[in-house]
Amino acid sequence: MTDDKKQDKVVYLLEDAEDKLERDPEIFNLLKVMRKMREEVPVNQQLKEKLRRHFINKQAGASRVESGKPIIMVHTPFQAEAGKKEKRMQLFQWLFFLIPFLVVIGGIFYFLSEEGEQQPPDQSFYREERQLFYDGLSTKGFSAAVSSEGKIYFINRGSLWQMDYNGQQVKEVLAPQLGQVFRQVALAPAGSHLAVVTEAGGKSNLSLLDFKDLKPEHLHQSQSGEVFQGPAWSPDGGWLAFALISDQGKREVYKIAVNGANPKPEPELITQGSHPTWSPDGSLLAIERYNHGSGQAEIWLVREDGTGEVFWGLGSEPQWSNQDTLAFALERRWEKVLVYNSAGEPLLVADERVQEIWIADLAGIVKVNLTHLPGPTPEEEVRLLREWQEKGAGEKVVWKLRAQVADSNPSWSPNGSFLIVERNSASYSTMLWVKAGGLR
Amino acid sequence: MESETSMATELEMEIASENKENQSFVAVYDCYFDQVNRYLRYRVKDTLDADDLTAQVFSKAFEHFDNCRNRERVGAWIFRIAHNTYVDFLRKRKEHLPLDDQYGQYDNRWIQSQTKQPEEQALAREEIAELRSCLEQLPQEQRDVLLLRYFGELQYRQIADILGKKTATVKTMGFRALQKLRSLWEKKKEGGWPG
Numbered sequence: 001m002t003d004d005k006k007q008d009k010v011v012y013l014l015e016d017a018e019d020k021l022e023r024d025p026e027i028f029n030l031l032k033v034m035r036k037m038r039e040e041v042p043v044n045q046q047l048k049e050k051l052r053r054h055f056i057n058k059q060a061g062a063s064r065v066e067s068g069k070p071i072i073m074v075h076t077p078f079q080a081e082a083g084k085k086e087k088r089m090q091l092f093q094w095l096f097f098l099i100p101f102l103v104v105i106g107g108i109f110y111f112l113s114e115e116g117e118q119q120p121p122d123q124s125f126y127r128e129e130r131q132l133f134y135d136g137l138s139t140k141g142f143s144a145a146v147s148s149e150g151k152i153y154f155i156n157r158g159s160l161w162q163m164d165y166n167g168q169q170v171k172e173v174l175a176p177q178l179g180q181v182f183r184q185v186a187l188a189p190a191g192s193h194l195a196v197v198t199e200a201g202g203k204s205n206l207s208l209l210d211f212k213d214l215k216p217e218h219l220h221q222s223q224s225g226e227v228f229q230g231p232a233w234s235p236d237g238g239w240l241a242f243a244l245i246s247d248q249g250k251r252e253v254y255k256i257a258v259n260g261a262n263p264k265p266e267p268e269l270i271t272q273g274s275h276p277t278w279s280p281d282g283s284l285l286a287i288e289r290y291n292h293g294s295g296q297a298e299i300w301l302v303r304e305d306g307t308g309e310v311f312w313g314l315g316s317e318p319q320w321s322n323q324d325t326l327a328f329a330l331e332r333r334w335e336k337v338l339v340y341n342s343a344g345e346p347l348l349v350a351d352e353r354v355q356e357i358w359i360a361d362l363a364g365i366v367k368v369n370l371t372h373l374p375g376p377t378p379e380e381e382v383r384l385l386r387e388w389q390e391k392g393a394g395e396k397v398v399w400k401l402r403a404q405v406a407d408s409n410p411s412w413s414p415n416g417s418f419l420i421v422e423r424n425s426a427s428y429s430t431m432l433w434v435k436a437g438g439l440r
Numbered sequence: 441m442e443s444e445t446s447m448a449t450e451l452e453m454e455i456a457s458e459n460k461e462n463q464s465f466v467a468v469y470d471c472y473f474d475q476v477n478r479y480l481r482y483r484v485k486d487t488l489d490a491d492d493l494t495a496q497v498f499s500k501a502f503e504h505f506d507n508c509r510n511r512e513r514v515g516a517w518i519f520r521i522a523h524n525t526y527v528d529f530l531r532k533r534k535e536h537l538p539l540d541d542q543y544g545q546y547d548n549r550w551i552q553s554q555t556k557q558p559e560e561q562a563l564a565r566e567e568i569a570e571l572r573s574c575l576e577q578l579p580q581e582q583r584d585v586l587l588l589r590y591f592g593e594l595q596y597r598q599i600a601d602i603l604g605k606k607t608a609t610v611k612t613m614g615f616r617a618l619q620k621l622r623s624l625w626e627k628k629k630e631g632g633w634p635g
Contacts, residue, residue, distance in 0.1 A: 027618060030571070030625050034590045037568045041478045041591075044491050048473050051495055055466055055502055 125438030127372060132167035132420070133431035142431050144420040145187035145194070146413045152420060153194060154431065155182045160196065160209075165413070165433065174214050186231040186240070195219075195231040195240050195258075204228035206242060208258065220256055220267055230275045233258075234304075235282045235322075241304075242267075243274035243287075253287055255304065270306040277320040278304075286318040286326060299328060313364045317409060323416035325439060327359045327370075329408050334375030338385060345396070348388050350376045352401040357410045357421050361439050368438040371407045371421060412436075465505045469498055472518045479519070479592045483526055493529055497522045516601035519592055523584070523602050574624040582617035589614055 133142070135156065144154040150165040153173070158181035163170040176182055180200040187194055194209040196216070204222040209215070219240070222228055225247035232241045234255075241255045244267075251274040254267035270276070273287035282304065289298050297316035302309045312318075315328035331353045339348040354373040360366060376384075384399055409422040419434045477494045484490040500521050501508075508517050575583055581603075588599045600610040 024622065026622050026626060030618075030621060031590065033567045033571050037571060038478060038482070038591050038593075040568065041481050043474045043477045044481075044487075044494070047491050047494065048477070051473070051498055052466065052469060055469055055498070058502065059465055 125368070127370060128435035129371065129421075130167070130433045131430050132165075132433050133163065133170065135429045136427070137429075140422070140424050140429050141183065141409070142420075142422050142429070143184040143186075143409065144411045144422075144431060145185050146411060146420060147187055147191050148414045149191070152431075153185050153187060154420075155185055158182055160185060160194075165418075167433070174209070183227075184229065184231060186233055188233050189235055189237045195233065197228045197231060197242070199227070206231060206240070206256070219258070219264055230277075232276050232278055234278050235280055239282075239304075241270065241276035241278065241285060243276060245274065251289075253285065270304065271300075271302050271309065273300065273302075275317050277318050279320055280322045280324055286312065286320050288316045288318060296331075297329075299326070313360070315358065319410050319412055319419075321412040321416040321436075322414070324362050325359050325416060325436070326362065327357060327410040327412060327419055327436070329355050329410065330358045330369075331355050332369070332373075336376060336381070338381055339388070347396050348384065349396070349398045350381060350384055350401055351398050352376050352403055354403045355406040355408065357407045357419065357434065359419075359436055359439065366439050370419065370434050370436065370438075371423075371432075373403065373405060373407065376401055377404070407432075410434075465502055468501070468505075468514050468518065472515060473498070475592050475594075476518060476522045479522060479587065480526060482591050483587065484529065489529070493522075493525050497525050500525070513598070513601055515594065516598035519588065519594060519598065520602040522592075523588070570628050571625075574621055574628060577624055578617055578620060582613050582620065585610055585614045586617045586621065 132152070133154070133156075137157070139157050142154040142156065144152050146152050146165065151162050152165055153160065153162050155161070156172075158176055159172050160174040160182050161170065162173045174182075176198065177200075180198050182196055182198055183204070184197040185194055186196075192211060194211070196207050196209055198205045198207060198216075202224045204227050206219040206221075206228050207216040208219060210217070220228075222244060227245045229243040229245055230241075233239070234241070238258060239255045240258050241253060244252050244254055246252075251272060253270045253273050253276045255270055255276075256267040257265045259265070270285065271287065273289045275288040276285050277287075278285055285302050285304055287300050287302060289300055290296075291298050296314055299312040299315045299318045300309055301312050312326070315326075315330045317329045319327040321327065332355075334350070334352040334354060336350045337346040337348070338350055339346070341347050352375050354375065356369055356371045356373050358367050358369050360368070380401060384401075388397060388399070405423055405425045407421050407423050411420045413419070413436075417436060419436050421432045421434045423430045423432055473494070476497055477491070480493045480497070481487055481490040484493060497518065501518055508514060575586065578586065584603065585599055588594050588602060589596070592599075594602075596611050596614060597607050599614075600607040603610060605613075
């Protein structure tokens with residue numbers, strides 16, 4: 001039996017029972033009294049009439065409002081057709097304006113969504129770094145270059161060294177000649193040559209080393225007091241860009257052709273700056289410039305012929321990957337209030353600037369901090385508090401701290417999956433393998 | 441004044457003609473005012489309050505009349521508004537649902553308002569007072585069902601709509617309420633009911 005049928009049966013039984021109950025003389029009397037009681041309750045006829053009139057007026061007002069709606073009077077078939085045509089025209093006119101409007105709005109939304117998709121960094125990316133090499137003498141300036149075979153060439157205490165990308169098989173490749181030190185190294189795209197900067201007798205030399213015999217091929221020599229810095233191979237291996245830093249601190253970026261010609265070609269000035277790095281297509285260079293006004297390092301993009309300079313963003317030591325990603329060093333300010341006064345205003349502030357390695361897409365929209373250094377340590381904070389109390393603990397003090405460590409000299413792996421980064425402190429220098437990613 | 445009257449009459453005629461095809465609010469109002477007003481006058485101790493509530497009920501109904509899609513159940517709909525308005529009124533006044541002692545006085549007023557002999561009035565007053573007393577002893581839900589059924593003159597289906605219950609449930613409640621009322625009534629009679 002279905003639920004409906006069951007319910008019908010119950011209702012029927014109840015109705016039957018109620019009828020029987022109502023036929024009960026006692027109930028009959030009771031209901032009679034109840035009916036009497038109901039009849040005794042008078043209805044307010046005055047109110048009834050008053051309300052009735054009120055509702056009639058309101059209802060009439062409402063129907064008048066409804067009847068006030070515009071009505072298109074159509075009397076003849078011709079007029080009806082004309083009315084329809086007019087409506088079609090109106091619709092067409094609306095669509096004429098509406099469609100371009102929708103297209104524009106859609107374009108804006110598409111642009112915004114595209115931009116929005118790029119803005120948030122990849123949530124699944126996590127930072128990862130490993131120490132590959134440690135030098136307790138803090139010699140700095142490893143100038144690492146990574147080959148496609150997983151070898152890392154770097155400078156250590158004036159010599160050319162190599163190791164595997166995992167930090168194993170560390171060995172000296174080439175010791176400098178007497179009175180000479182290796183300063184910097186750059187691996188040619190084909191992996192057959194190394195461009196090296198050496199210093200000897202107060203002058204810088206730019207040379208090529210062929211892996212076959214490790215015999216240096218001289219390219220260019222600086223004037224006395226001048227220093228070559230940051231040789232960078234063009235993607236096709238035909239040019240080397242490098243910076244020339246004068247003894248007055250002037251920085252200029254040059255490029256020199258590497259074509260085996262003899263006599264050697266003269267370097268061509270590109271622009272002001274240092275730390276040149278080539279774009280993957282070889283048409284642009286990213287360079288570092290120091291802004292004396294703001295006191296900050298800036299990254300600029302410039303065509304390889306020196307024209308069309310564009311400010312890219314803050315940072316130093318740019319390195320352009322073949323994935324069109326820029327790695328660079330950037331200072332970040334740590335500010336921590338250690339003591340507040342009774343009014344809630346800061347009294348003692350620890351201020352520390354740390355230099356970390358970041359990567360960013362070429363548009364500079366998404367930036368990822370890859371090395372993320374800590375700010376003031378608890379020990380430093382305690383020391384600061386103690387010194388501050390000893391000095392009287394009076395007015396507001398912003399205590400500028402020197403960062404314990406700084407990251408610098410990022411160098412891309414050939415496939416752009418990791419970076420070799422240098423971490424220097426007052427007492428040591430290390431080379432780190434740092435995972436790259438998080439931009440998508 | 442004449443023009444006003446004639447205009448009102450005209451409108452009434454219009455509405456009356458509309459009623460044939462489309463039930464107008466005034467027609468519904470005419471149909472249910474007495475029941476609602478009586479129901480509320482019975483349940484609320486002050487007739488002025490009851491009349492105010494009646495006006496509120498029909499104002500609400502007028503406002504939302506277009507939303508009442510099922511015109512066949514408009515009676516239940518009006519009474520649902522009335523019942524909810526009454527419950528809200530009690531909640532605001534913090535009154536108790538059971539009937540209080542003052543009802544006797546109101547009963548007197550109703551009865552005095554009728555053209556009856558003093559003996560009849562006295563008898564009716566006593567009967568009604570006893571019945572009230574019995575009704576007061578019923579559980580609230582059973583009392584609601586009985587009052588809507590015999591005071592509101594509604595069908596069980598309509599009461600089920602108002603109380604948001606199944607018809608069978610409401611019938612059961614009504615059946616039990618009547619049984620209980622009978623036993624209470626008998627007890628009263630045994631205790632000296634003049635009937």
